[in-house]
Amino acid sequence: MKMGSVxxxxxxxxxxxxxxxxxxxxxxxxxxxxxxxxxxRKIIPAGTPVGGDNNFYADEQAVLVVSNDxxxxxxxxxxxxxxxxxxxxxxxxxxxxxxxxLEDGLTVSAAAKAALDGKVTFVKRNL
Numbered sequence: 807m808k809m810g811s812v813x814x815x816x817x818x819x820x821x822x823x824x825x826x827x828x829x830x831x832x833x834x835x836x837x838x839x840x841x842x843x844x845x846x847r848k849i850i851p852a853g854t855p856v857g858g859d860n861n862f863y864a865d866e867q868a869v870l871v872v873s874n875d876x877x878x879x880x881x882x883x884x885x886x887x888x889x890x891x892x893x894x895x896x897x898x899x900x901x902x903x904x905x906x907x908l909e910d911g912l913t914v915s916a917a918a919k920a921a922l923d924g925k926v927t928f929v930k931r932n933l
Contacts, residue, residue, distance in 0.1 A: 819884060819885075820851075820852050820884075820885070820907065820909070821907065822852045822853045822881075822883070822903050822904060822907045822908060823883075823898075823901055823902060823903065823904065824901075824902040824903060824904040824929050825901065825902045828901060828902065829883075829898060829900060829901030829902070830898075830899055830900040830901065831880075831883050831896045831897055831898045831899060831901075832862075832863075832880075832896070832897055832899060833894060833895070833896060833897070834856070834862050834868070834870050834880075834894075834895055834896075834897040835862075835867075835868065835869045835870065835892050835893075835894065835895075836850065836856060836869070836870055836871070836882070836886045836888060836892065836893055836894070836895035837869040837870065837871045837888065837891075837892050838871075838888035838889075838891055838892065838893075839871040839872070840871060840872055841872060841888055843889070846889075847887060847889045848887065848888045848889045849885050849886070849887050849888075849889075850872060850882060850885065850886045850888060850895075851882070851885050851908070851909040851912055852881075852882050852883060852884050852885050852908075852909070853881055853882065853903060853905075853907070853908040853909065853912055853914070854872055854874075854881060854882050854912060855872070855873055855874050855875075855878035855880070855881050855914055855915075855918040855921075855922070856870040856871060856872060856873055856878065856879065856880060856881065856882060856895070856897060857870055857871070857873035857875075857877040857878040857879040857880070857921070858870050858871050858873060858877055858879070859877070861879065862879055862897070863879075869892055870895075870897065873918070874914065874915045874917070874918045875915060875917045875918055875921070876917045876918075876920065876921045877921065878917075878918040878921040878922055879897070879899070879921075879922075880897035880898050880899040880922070880925070880926065881897070881898045881903060881914070881922070881926055882895055882896065882897065882898070883895075883896040883897070883898045884896055898926060899925055899926070900925050900926065901926060901927075902926075902927045902928075902929055903926060903927070903928050903929070904929055904930070904931075905928050905929065905930040906930055906931055914928055
């Protein structure tokens, strides 16, 4: 019998929460509208505001899209791969997001923060 080790390469899940015990999230359908491919894949990073015209609390068929504006209903808790179209995602609807942990280049607009006020709080420590 041959003995050996197996090496698996992968990506760690990015933790965007400032407080990983005080949050609420729900599953939602995430669409690929407006998402550009990078290296052949369409990945929406954790912390990206998502929303749309239909309230996903009331309409379980609603498809949320990247919405860095007043239509934001939450932020993605984990990266979502929409390369093959609409995919399942986890939407943070209450909690504290550490902006220092967001992917480089990802900023949450003042309009999205206002739409999420009282639900999702964004904290940033100046380093």
